[in-house]
Amino acid sequence: MILVTGATGGLGKAITKALGTHPHLKGSTRGLDRITNFDENLDFSGVTKLMLISTMSADRFRQHKNAIDAAKDQGVKHIYYTSTALREIQSSNVKHLMISHFQTEEYLKASGLKYTILRNTMYAEALNSFIKPEDRNIELPVGNGKVPFALREELGEAIAQLLLEDHENKTYNLVGDRFYSFQDIATQIGKAKDYEVSFEHKEKHYPELPPVLQYLFEGTLKDIREGQYEISEFITVGQILKRESASLNEMLGSIDIIS
Numbered sequence: 001m002i003l004v005t006g007a008t009g010g011l012g013k014a015i016t017k018a019l020g021t022h023p024h025l026k027g028s029t030r031g032l033d034r035i036t037n038f039d040e041n042l043d044f045s046g047v048t049k050l051m052l053i054s055t056m057s058a059d060r061f062r063q064h065k066n067a068i069d070a071a072k073d074q075g076v077k078h079i080y081y082t083s084t085a086l087r088e089i090q091s092s093n094v095k096h097l098m099i100s101h102f103q104t105e106e107y108l109k110a111s112g113l114k115y116t117i118l119r120n121t122m123y124a125e126a127l128n129s130f131i132k133p134e135d136r137n138i139e140l141p142v143g144n145g146k147v148p149f150a151l152r153e154e155l156g157e158a159i160a161q162l163l164l165e166d167h168e169n170k171t172y173n174l175v176g177d178r179f180y181s182f183q184d185i186a187t188q189i190g191k192a193k194d195y196e197v198s199f200e201h202k203e204k205h206y207p208e209l210p211p212v213l214q215y216l217f218e219g220t221l222k223d224i225r226e227g228q229y230e231i232s233e234f235i236t237v238g239q240i241l242k243r244e245s246a247s248l249n250e251m252l253g254s255i256d257i258i259s
Helices: 010-020 060-073 095-110 124-129 152-163 182-193 211-225 237-241 248-254
Strands: 002-005 049-052 078-084 114-120 137-140 170-175 198-201
Touching: 002 010, 010 152, 049 060, 049 152, 060 078, 060 095, 078 095, 078 152, 095 114, 095 211, 114 152, 124 248, 137 182, 152 170, 152 237, 170 237, 182 198, 182 248
Parallel strands: 002 049, 049 078, 078 114, 114 170, 137 198
Antiparallel strands: none
16 A cells, blocks of 8 residues: 555645555555654554655654654555755755754665655756746846756656656656746746746845745755755656656646736
């Protein structure tokens, strides 16, 4: 049985949806299960593969460790884990928030269980945090940095496919099919709306946000500028699904930046 943690979240829903329609599992509710809280007694009985979706908790490494330990004790054979696709965590501007991903990776590798680590790219949905549909001049401190954005729905579908295959003791940077700069994004929005949308590199801060979110937003923008998302070794959503993943225009339409 495959058990998906956090299956009520966005990525979890996408994974369970794809698994639920797959010919190997279609019509079998026993193929799926849900867990969201790693601080409670964890029941992994009958589970062969655990899809461990990372939490957003400040102490998520402890939570992940609890889940890995419980899975090992209860006979789970293989854990898939969703990490983050950054070029180098030690130089990342969001290191203090993201280092727990890599701590989890190392703990999982040392557990003796089969593992598959999926370092996921930035969701296209994240663009809604930085760009509004009415923007005609996008001002962000990202320079010429590029990101291989992917829709969460397609990432979930790709992960579901990997869950049904043999990827024992592998680590993948899982990204969209193409890398886009914010100039590319501004140009595409302008084409879709039939008026000019410009991009300008400009410092931007978020003092109105809680400190943790301010650190995340500003650090992420710096990481984009410094090329942290421009990784050289990766597997694309399109390669896994054996079709082209959503184009930039399709992604922007899907997240309502263009209509």
